[in-house]
Amino acid sequence: MAIEHSERQVALLRGINVGRAKRVAMADLRKLLGDLGYGEVRTVLNSGNAVFAAGGVPPATSATRIEEALVLKLGVAARVTVLSAGQFGELMAQNALAPADDPARLLALVLNKPADGARLAPLLGQSWQPEALAVGDWAAYAWCPDGVLASKVVAALGVLLGDGVTSRNWATMQKLAAVLNGPAAAS
Structure with a gap:
């Protein structure tokens, strides 16, 4: 059965392959997703990003299934x-x-929970110059001209949201979009 393009999903794993902790080979991640029944699995970079055909499984269910399989199959929370x-x-x-x-x-x-965006309202009223902050339905966006590690915006978002957020730079997001919108990968 062919899976429609609209059924494709993007998975973002938080904290994978940062330093020595939570090491996951992308080949292992592709296999794990395939074993869960997802098709057309492609990973992007080595930082826990995957695009796959979900076959009608809702995104929240996919997230739970992947989290559980990471622990059970790869020993990574x-x-x-x-x-x-x-x-x-x-x-x-x-x-x-x-x-x-x-x-x-x-x-x-x-x-991780779009409703958390409402918690960011107090930050939107602050001046972050030369940095900038914007909020959408699915993400907050932070411009960090002096680098991510020196960013006051990113630090404030981290304190407020903790592990309820995972970040990717815009170059990575563009790569994910290209894979998601490109031709389906071979199964």
Whole structure:
């Protein structure tokens, strides 16, 4: 049975392959997703990003299934956020800070629970110059001209949301969009 493009999803694993902790080979991640019944699995970079055909499984169910399988099969506990192709497209379109001249300094902080976006209202009223903050339905967006590690915006978001958010730089998000919107990968 062919899986429709609209059934594709994006999984973002929090904290994978950062330093020596939570090491997951992308080949192992592809196999894990395939063993869960997902098709057309492709990983992007080595930081826990995958695009796959979900076959009608809702994103929240996919996230739970992947989290559980990571622990059971690979011994790695990691928060997983999954977005449908439509949700990911909205996330990309809602970035009020794009385009950036340096996409490595522009972050999308993807919300594990979209309702958490309401908790960011107090931060939107603050001046972050030369940094900037914007919020969409699925993510907060942070411009970090002096780098992510020096960012006051990113630090404030981390304190407020903890592990309820996973971040990717805009260059990675663009790569994920290209894979998601490109031809389906071979199963």
